Amino acid sequence: xxxxxxxxxxxxxxxxxxxxxxxxxxxxxxxxxxxxxxxxxxxxxxxxxxxxxxxxxxxxxxxxxxxxxxxxxxxxxxxxxxxxxxxxxxxxxxxxxxxxxxxxxxxxxxxxxxxxxxxxxxxxxxxxxxxxxxxxxxxxxxxxxxxxxxxxxxxxxxxxxxxxxxxxxxxxxxxxxxxxxxxxxxxxxxxxxxxxxxxxxxxxxxxxxxxxxxxxxxxxxxxxxxxxxxxxxxxxxxxxxxxxxxxxxxxxxxxxxxxxxxxxxxxxxxxxxxxxxxxx
Amino acid sequence: xxxxxxxxxxxxxxxxxxxxxxxxxxxxxxxxxxxxxxxxxxxxxxxxxxxxxxxxxxxxxxxxxxxxxxxxxxxxxxxxxxxxxxxxxxxxxxxxxxxxxxxxxxxxxxxxxxxxxxxxxxxxxxxxxxxxxxxxxxxxxxxxxxxxxxxxxxxxxxxxxxxxxxxxxxxxxxxxxxxxxxxxxxxxxxxxxxxxxxxxxxxxxxxxxxxxxxxxxxxxxxxxxxxxxxxxxxxxxxxxxxxxxxxxxxxxxxxxxxxxxxxxxxxxxxxxxxxxxxxxxxxxxxxxxxxxxxxxxxxxxxxxxxxxxxxxxxxxxxxxxxxxx
Numbered sequence: 183x184x185x186x187x188x189x190x191x192x193x194x195x196x197x198x199x200x201x202x203x204x205x206x207x208x209x210x211x212x213x214x215x216x217x218x219x220x221x222x223x224x225x226x227x228x229x230x231x232x233x234x235x236x237x238x239x240x241x242x243x244x245x246x247x248x249x250x251x252x253x254x255x256x257x258x259x260x261x262x263x264x265x266x267x268x269x270x271x272x273x274x275x276x277x278x279x280x281x282x283x284x285x286x287x288x289x290x291x292x293x294x295x296x297x298x299x300x301x302x303x304x305x306x307x308x309x310x311x312x313x314x315x316x317x318x319x320x321x322x323x324x325x326x327x328x329x330x331x332x333x334x335x336x337x338x339x340x341x342x343x344x345x346x347x348x349x350x351x352x353x354x355x356x357x358x359x360x361x362x363x364x365x366x367x368x369x370x371x372x373x374x375x376x377x378x379x380x381x382x383x384x385x386x387x388x389x390x391x392x393x394x395x396x397x398x399x400x401x402x403x404x405x406x407x408x409x410x411x412x413x414x415x416x417x418x419x420x421x422x423x424x425x426x427x428x429x430x431x432x433x434x435x436x437x438x439x440x441x442x443x444x445x446x447x448x449x450x451x452x453x454x455x456x457x458x459x460x461x462x
Numbered sequence: 463x464x465x466x467x468x469x470x471x472x473x474x475x476x477x478x479x480x481x482x483x484x485x486x487x488x489x490x491x492x493x494x495x496x497x498x499x500x501x502x503x504x505x506x507x508x509x510x511x512x513x514x515x516x517x518x519x520x521x522x523x524x525x526x527x528x529x530x531x532x533x534x535x536x537x538x539x540x541x542x543x544x545x546x547x548x549x550x551x552x553x554x555x556x557x558x559x560x561x562x563x564x565x566x567x568x569x570x571x572x573x574x575x576x577x578x579x580x581x582x583x584x585x586x587x588x589x590x591x592x593x594x595x596x597x598x599x600x601x602x603x604x605x606x607x608x609x610x611x612x613x614x615x616x617x618x619x620x621x622x623x624x625x626x627x628x629x630x631x632x633x634x635x636x637x638x639x640x641x642x643x644x645x646x647x648x649x650x651x652x653x654x655x656x657x658x659x660x661x662x663x664x665x666x667x668x669x670x671x672x673x674x675x676x677x678x679x680x681x682x683x684x685x686x687x688x689x690x691x692x693x694x695x696x697x698x699x700x701x702x703x704x705x706x707x708x709x710x711x712x713x714x715x716x717x718x719x720x721x722x723x724x725x726x727x728x729x730x731x732x733x734x735x736x737x738x739x740x741x742x743x744x745x746x747x748x749x750x751x752x753x754x755x756x757x758x759x760x761x762x763x764x765x766x767x768x769x770x771x772x773x774x775x776x777x778x779x780x781x782x783x784x785x786x787x
Binding site for chain 1 (some may be wrong): 484485487488490491492494495496498499500501502503505506508509512513515516563564565566567568570571572574575576584586587588589590591593594595596597598599600601602604605606647650651654678679680681683701704705707708709710711715735738739742754755758761762765766768769770773
């Protein structure tokens, strides 16, 4: 009796272990499937024209997403102009100067903003900036970058050993020079990693762009005009009823994901071992 | 008291005077960083204020009625958000129901069972899953996943579980269940990584004590690990729910975009976020726009509430992870 009960417990244990393995396989499966389908459906449409030409009107085959690719890069650049200074300097405050109360409040606000739906950012900036423009879209993406960068900067600066700061103080260097030339420099690689990951994250955002960038089938000559972006173009094309546009949407998605994953994998490889928190 | 005075000789004193570091630079720099940190607080206030101001017109005109009826009529200026509230909660909860067991199983596998050489690659892959943009999931969902679900699993579900109202036909491919499945895939990484952190925080002595009592691997996991981290699991689920409630693009592309309430998960629906995404091109000024702002305000409020609850449940341990993803 006892023996059988023991066997039964063992079987149960193996069964659950198997179940857990299956769960892990199921969680990883979508990644493999998405990547496989993107390569399968998108790679054949990737040609020189895709990167150099404007989209063609419905009915004409060919054309590309050159304006969307340039637009996306422009928007990420604009977002960086907003997000990087605020995020990095704010992170410096949290790590070097902050009072417990202020730090708690800022971290709390950053976490809330981080969890905020991306469409909310779109509609908020839509209300703040009149009209659709690249500026508005860059601002929305920049706002999204702030909470991401501020937290990684704080974390990276906190990893710098206090001995560095104390040694510099003993040499009579003023604090702001210590922070900028020693602490920031030591944490630099990790902070850049955080910035690149934040850039990769916002580069793939579509929802905030609906109300701000709006889309544009031509080159945008001014930043005060509506602008096209890769995720936006993918959304428009995927929702269209035309096969040729679906084909291009897959190609666009492949380009987008290669960009995002390359940034992600790149920074992880680059920082392996040095910044345990991000490299893991 | 300098050296000349002490020695009493006439030799001119040799003094090296180092100017103390200037405080102006410090003060200015400190002020600058303080202002930037303050920006985060102001940004949160700005988001709340903008949404409140934008929705004021709709709030005063419809009041509580906005949440209670399901007529969305831009022509006559009558707006009710009930179908979207329903759609948001149903798709998110069903998504969470699918994602939570899978995430828990994966986290148990990764912390308790997996050999070392599997662990790191698997964790990296889950992190990569989190990096895939929403619109790419949407494209994949509407062109690959939905057609497959519509041909295979959905008819089977209807055939064998059709006696339940939630699985009653007719089946439309882009429906609440498809949205829930896409949401589940998208929140898997965050729930998995947080539950993994929570499991890792369980002291090994707990596991060892259970092993010493003769428990099997599963009994150890159940009694020492899962029981110990129940709060953290709820917190992770709450955080996943927060993500699910606000998820926009992928949901918009697979939910079917119909303003209706139906008991069946096979019928098309709409969520708060997907409704906003659908109407971006049609927004004019006035009451229509104001109603959209009120939808945005609701999305903000539910994400704020779920985030606060998650923070309370996970506590200080999860705080780092909360920011990282």
